[in-house]
Structures are given as structure tokens and as C-alpha cells.
Amino acid sequence: MSLNILGYTKDCRTETNVVYAEIEISEYLEFIGEDFDRFEIQRKRQDPKKYTRLKEDIKKGALLPGITLAINPGKVDEFVSEVENRETDKLIERLNKSSDIYILDGLQRSYIIKDLKDDKVEFNPDQKLLLEIWFENKIEHLIYRLIVLNSGQKPMSMRHQVELLFTTLKTEIENEIPNLNIYVEKDGQIRSQSMKFSFDRIVNAYYSFLTKSPEVKRDNLIVKKLNEDDILSSNEEELNANYNSFINCLKKYCELDVNLFKFYSKDPQNAGLKNWLADENTLKGFFSIAGRYSTDEKKASRLHSALDKLLASSKDATIDPLQLKVFMDLKAGIDSKKYNVGNETRRLIMDGFREFFIDEGDTPFDECWINAAR
Known part of the structure; x- marks a missing residue:
């Protein structure tokens, strides 16, 4: 998978580790899982017609605003060593295998990407999607x-x-x-x-x-x-x-x-x-x-x-x-x-x-x- 770590930072208010990454848009759904809306339980999908322009832009290779993800708080400890020590290769390997990734912000964009994939659209191989991944285990x-x-x-x-x-x-x-x-x-x-x-x-x-x-x-x-x-x-x-x-x-x-x-x-x-x-x-x-x-x-x-x-x-x-x-x-x-x-x-x-x-x-x-x- 094409996941690439761009940088590490912390939320200084909560001391939460945050990782910035990018991934080929064509591989995004594989990364978060096809049932990505399993955690967005109550949010209804918005009328796709409202996103017609955005859908067309994505097809043409537009760079989307970043999507915010979070690791299941019960699983965060499994990532601590790689994140704290910035062991990028190990972190990428663990993230690629994880099924505990939540969408905090970006559900509608994810729906559009899925629609395009279902429509057999071939994404530009150079088209990336920016990700902000939060690692927080304290309620x-x-x-x-x-x-x-x-x-x-x-x-x-x-x-x-x-x-x-x-x-x-x-x-x-x-x-x-x-x-x-x-x-x-x-x-x-x-x-x-x-x-x-x-x-x-x-x-x-x-x-x-x-x-x-x-x-x-x-x-x-x-x-x-x-x-x-x-x-x-x-x-x-x-x-x-x-x-x-x-x-x-x-x-x-x-x-x-x-x-x-x-x-x-x-x-x-x-x-x-x-x-x-x-x-x-x-x-x-x-x-x-x-x-x-x-x-x-x-x-x-x-x-x-x-x-x-x-x-x-x-x-x-x-x-x-x-x-x-x-x-x-x-x-x-x-x-x-x-x-x-x-x-x-x-x-x-x-x-x-x-x-x-x-x-x-x-x-x-x-x-x-x-x-x-x-």
C-alpha cells in the first residue's frame, strides 16, 4: 500500500500524538476498510447531488481537504512505541494491518470516493489524499x-x-x-x-x-x-x-x-x-x-x-x-x-x-x- 508518513506532531493541550500522512486516493478505502461508515452510526449520508461538482473535481485529480482519522482508543497503546520513536516503517506496517481506524471528519468525502470506485473510475496514480491520524487513549x-x-x-x-x-x-x-x-x-x-x-x-x-x-x-x-x-x-x-x-x-x-x-x-x-x-x-x-x-x-x-x-x-x-x-x-x-x-x-x-x-x-x-x- 502507498501510505506515506509526512510528519509527526502533538496536540500540546492534550499531549495527543498526531501523525500526518498521504495515500493514493485509489487505496484509501482499502486502508480504512470498505465498511468505513460503521462508526459514523447516526450521520445520514447527504444528498449526493450536493457534491456533484466535488465528484467531478476528484475525477479530474483535485486535491481534497485532509481527512481526520483516529485509532480506536483501546488499541492506541499498540502504536505508542512506533509513534514516540518515530519508527516510520514499523508504523506504516502496523497501520496498514489495522482494522481499528475511525473517521472523525471526512465521511461525505469517503462516500464520494466509494461512488467513484463503484463507477470503475480510474484515479490518477499521482493523486494523493492527505490524512491526519490521532492516537489518543484517554477518554x-x-x-x-x-x-x-x-x-x-x-x-x-x-x-x-x-x-x-x-x-x-x-x-x-x-x-x-x-x-x-x-x-x-x-x-x-x-x-x-x-x-x-x-x-x-x-x-x-x-x-x-x-x-x-x-x-x-x-x-x-x-x-x-x-x-x-x-x-x-x-x-x-x-x-x-x-x-x-x-x-x-x-x-x-x-x-x-x-x-x-x-x-x-x-x-x-x-x-x-x-x-x-x-x-x-x-x-x-x-x-x-x-x-x-x-x-x-x-x-x-x-x-x-x-x-x-x-x-x-x-x-x-x-x-x-x-x-x-x-x-x-x-x-x-x-x-x-x-x-x-x-x-x-x-x-x-x-x-x-x-x-x-x-x-x-x-x-x-x-x-x-x-x-x-x-
């Missing part, structure tokens, strides 16, 4: 890199930045929470067991946790701007603390999912409720209030005390620990002529858990749902 640095630094470089919504972050951290999260399965909805998997959540919904849960709101507007760059600006102005330590708080809540959420999946699976009439915690509205509602409580030490203590009590009561439970029949009745009573049912459902879930957290889990859930209802 807090990736958070800073993907959420903070990207915010000032391109009109990228915070939702998209959180999405990119989880694209990179999916494996790390699954390693931190044994038996957690984060799957891609396009894989067509069916939730047949507990602790199985779609990638998209986990991303939305973290976004709700950060913004402290159950409302996620994917394509609106203005909505919740004040909340997002506050988060984007956070320093690395604050972002890392938020991430760790989210993971701690997610761990208990997964434990609760195991208990409730078991409980509701026993009841044929309510078997559908076994997946209630995997529902998008539930995840958004729960993690938005969890995010609010996690910012204050005393509130965080009440949050985790309440969750611990709920975990204890839901293990081998004989009665519904969440009183979801009451919740479902209240949800059914939402007047669709007055309210958006989805918004009201998320608000009901958020406020119901808030009532539960306020009293450190001592208030029965049927009362929590009733108190939370309009």
Missing part, C-alpha cells in the same frame, strides 16, 4: 477534543458532537459495564434480553443528561443554545466529571433493567413493559433529571440513595416496583388536542423520577406518578 482528552475543540471549527451541532464521542467510546462503555450491549439499529437486532440498548438511544440519554432536558432536537442548531454554550465552555475536568457521573447512573440503570425485564417477563399481560427502560422517552426522561441531580453533591447523594433502594426492592420483586400501570393510565389520559403526547410523556417520566429522588426513594412510585401528572 477525557477525547471528550475535550470532540466536544470542545470541534465546536469552534465547524457548524456542528452539540448533538452531533456527542454522537461522535460515543462512536469512539462505544467499546469503552461496554467494557466498563459488563454484559451491556449497545447495538446499531440498522443491524435489525431485536431486544430479546435486558441491558441491550440501541446506540442512538444511549447517545440521546447522554445528551439529555448533559443538557438536563428530555427534549432532543437533532437538526436545530439554535434550540437549547444557552444550555449547550454552557456545556461547551466547560473545561476538560468538568466534562470528564459529567461523563463519569453519567456512567455511574447508566450502571445502575442497567441493573434496574435486569430486574424489571425479569419481573415483567413473568406476566404475559404486561410482557411489553419488560422493554420500558429501553424506550427512548424513558431514557430521555430519566437521564435529564439524573443530570440535574448529578451537578449538586447533596442531590447526587439523594439520587443514588433512591436508586439503591429501587434496585433492592426490584430484585425478585412480587409487585410492580415502578407501578407502571399507574403510569400507563396517566399517559393514556394525556389530551392530544392540548399537548404533544411525546413531550408530555417525557415530562411525566422526568417529573415522576424527580418525585422519587426528592424523598430518596421513600415515596411509593404510584404516588410519584400521580404527583407528577398535570
